Amino acid sequence: MTTDTLTLPAPAKLNRLLRITGQRPDGYHELQTLFQFLDHGDELSLTLRRDGEIRLVPSLPGVSAEQNLVVRAARLLQSETGCRSGVDMSLTKRLPMGGGLGGGSSNAATALLGLDRLWGLGLHEDRLAELGLRLGADVPVFVRGRSAWAEGIGERLTPVALDTPWFVVVHPGIPVPTAAVFGAAQLTRNTPPITMARALQGGASSWRNDCEPTVRLLYPEVAEVLDWLGARAPAMLTGTGACVFAWVDSETEAKRILTNLPCRFTAFKARGLNLSPLHAALDG
Ligand SMILES: C[C@@](CO)(OP(=O)(O)O)[C@H](O)COP(=O)(O)OP(=O)(O)OC[C@H]1O[C@@H](n2ccc(N)nc2=O)[C@H](O)[C@@H]1O
Numbered sequence: 700m701t702t703d704t705l706t707l708p709a710p711a712k713l714n715r716l717l718r719i720t721g722q723r724p725d726g727y728h729e730l731q732t733l734f735q736f737l738d739h740g741d742e743l744s745l746t747l748r749r750d751g752e753i754r755l756v757p758s759l760p761g762v763s764a765e766q767n768l769v770v771r772a773a774r775l776l777q778s779e780t781g782c783r784s785g786v787d788m789s790l791t792k793r794l795p796m797g798g799g800l801g802g803g804s805s806n807a808a809t810a811l812l813g814l815d816r817l818w819g820l821g822l823h824e825d826r827l828a829e830l831g832l833r834l835g836a837d838v839p840v841f842v843r844g845r846s847a848w849a850e851g852i853g854e855r856l857t858p859v860a861l862d863t864p865w866f867v868v869v870h871p872g873i874p875v876p877t878a879a880v881f882g883a884a885q886l887t888r889n890t891p892p893i894t895m896a897r898a899l900q901g902g903a904s905s906w907r908n909d910c911e912p913t914v915r916l917l918y919p920e921v922a923e924v925l926d927w928l929g930a931r932a933p934a935m936l937t938g939t940g941a942c943v944f945a946w947v948d949s950e951t952e953a954k955r956i957l958t959n960l961p962c963r964f965t966a967f968k969a970r971g972l973n974l975s976p977l978h979a980a981l982d983g
């Protein structure tokens with residue numbers, strides 16, 4: 700049976716570890732990172748249009764519909780496949796923009812997989828991941844939908860099963876643009892690469908984020924969150940920020956930390972997942 704409307708999750712990700720091991724001639728940084736999904740995120744609704752039009756209503760504050768990654772994903776899919784169907788999209792945004800939670804990339808992956816289903820394209824996951832990479836370095840992991848060890852700029856992915864604690868994720872109330880962190884002179888760019896086995900062997904207590912010292916220095920609001928949360932549980936930066944996460948043993952402990960949150964910060968609690976809720980929804 701075919702359906703005319705799909706409503707799908709676009710989960711957040713955390714970078715449980717992030718090492719910057721070099722820089723390519725085109726300026727992009729080579730990373731080693733561990734990606735994990737959360738059971739918290741945005742939601743994208745897709746309704747089939749037969750006239751080929753692609754619409755997003757309403758658009759996000761500060762991002763025109765044309766720049767929005769879900770519209771760009773839909774156009775890319777149309778131009779690559781010659782598909783003549785269109786779509787009406789609406790996005791329920793819960794993830795902060797520029798938060799290091801991969802919201803835009805996750806939205807793009809949900810659009811790619813959702814439209815592949817809605818338009819009956821039947822594209823292979825490898826092809827969708829390749830199209831995703833053209834939209835952003837973080838899109839492929841959301842297309843694949845498994846926790847992963849990532850290398851290159853994040854596109855060389857090996858699935859892994861990570862521990863799945865409860866997390867408290869705190870946003871300092873300011874965005875941190877990815878390009879500003881990667882453009883900073885003082886950023887560490889020469890961390891020696893390690894094997895995935897060694898990274899996993901060390902466990903969460905050994906995992907670090909190479910962006911953290913630079914982000915601390917450039918964004919005192921993030922440093923404040925790192926100090927506040929770090930005093931309550933082990934805490935680190937996700938991606939290039941702005942969000943900081945801490946891992947705890949139970950939902951009760953997560954709630955306890957949230958109860959005392961200073962009102963200048965926003966926060967949520969979520970469980971770590973090794974399978975993306977998008978894939979669970981599409982397979983269910
Ligand atoms: C570093 C990560 C870790 O997850 O951080 P967050 O953005 O999620 O915080 C990501 O790989 C980010 O991926 P994504 O957000 O898709 O980045 P893009 O839009 O492709 O790149 C934005 C800009 O950041 C720089 N950039 C990005 C990725 C990379 N490996 N090296 C870079 O130097 C480039 O200047 C690029 O123009």
Ligand SMILES: Nc1ncnc2c1ncn2[C@@H]1O[C@H](COP(=O)(O)OP(=O)(O)O)[C@@H](O)[C@H]1O
Nearest residue numbers: 767768795796797798799800801802803804806
């Ligand atoms: N659907 C979208 N959701 C969020 N941001 C988007 C979207 N489409 C385009 N963008 C642009 O991408 C930028 C990075 O967004 P986001 O993915 O939320 O941050 P991060 O990569 O730090 O997790 C935003 O500041 C915005 O300009």
